[in-house]
Amino acid sequence: MIEKEEIESLVEEYDLEKVSIGTLGSHSALNIFKGAKEEGFRTVCVCTQNREIVYRKFQLVDEFIFVERFSDLLNGEIQERLRELNTILVPHGSFNAYIGMEGMLNDLYVPMFGNRRLLKWEINRDKQREWLRKAGLRLPKTYESPNDIDKLVIVKFPGARGGKGYFLADSPETFRRKAEDMIKRGHLKREELSNVQLQEYILGVTAYFQYFRSIIKEDVELLGMDRRYESTVDGLGRIPAKDQLQVDLNPTYTVVGNIPLTLRESLLPEVLSMGDRVAEVSEEIAPPGIIGPFCLETIITDTGEIYAFEISARIVAGSNVGIGTSPYAYLKYGAGMYMGRRIAREIKEGIRRGVLKKILY
Ligand code: AMP
């Protein structure tokens, strides 16, 4: 495992007048690059050819490093080039999806904004629950075995896959039948079946809260929120119920985008306090705790109960809805603040106060 001191000595070599902010070209990279540019940084995009068009069209990238696949980020020469450019990497969902925890913990010798130690907690669903429970959040019940299913559950698979392959079951029999169907349709692999998490299905609406924890300012800020736009579940309402029954639809939860949200104000006390408590516990489990963005993924019932079903300890793609327009960021910072920019602002502040090493891992 890469030690914090090793990252610190890399930062010591950096020319702090010429820091670049870098990330993989996908997920929330536009958000991150725009924020970096607005705060006066240079930007580096580790990119695959097929995605280059995105970053060319929006003209937010100063330096491209082309790779065949994202996992090539772990190659020595690529990392060396990044260090030459004094790059601070901002991790997002594609780091988890394409590089993985082991790679990030053991092989990525480039300073990252955020706390790598929390990855262990983020990636494992049981550890996540322990963290959230310690913070006093309300969680959906989970089931140990498909044989225990006695009410509607949502069946989830490991890793950040944006809901792909999830399905619903209300008995051991429907579980088995639908699992077969999902395997047949290529949504999941048979060997993944033993790794499922069975969660009580909470009837309500989803709400994703985007927070930013600053260890420099010792504060947790609520900067935005969204709901997801998921295929096929969000399309079901467009089909009349009798036709749904006729074709025996089995919805999936593959995310294709995000929709902005503002919340009934009376729910905000709980949402704000949840963010504070989660950050507090993070400090205990992996000091100094969360650095920068994190997101609580919740379902809110018609009685105003907020169930948290997941945490992401990094920038989430849902924060893309806030680029330039988030009401909550506006309330705190005025116009033009959003997650990518908040990250860059923190890095800038770290440099200015001479505490950059504290926020890089
Ligand atoms: P992609 O580059 O689109 O393949 O996404 C990389 C990873 O981030 C995948 O695990 C996706 O499921 C996840 N992801 C991408 N976009 C979103 C989004 N808007 N909401 C949630 N997860 C996402």
Ligand code: AMP
């Ligand atoms: P996730 O990949 O965990 O973020 O979940 C993807 C989607 O599954 C969410 O946006 C929800 O639509 C749905 N979902 C996840 N967990 C639950 C739950 N416990 N009850 C109801 N719906 C859920």
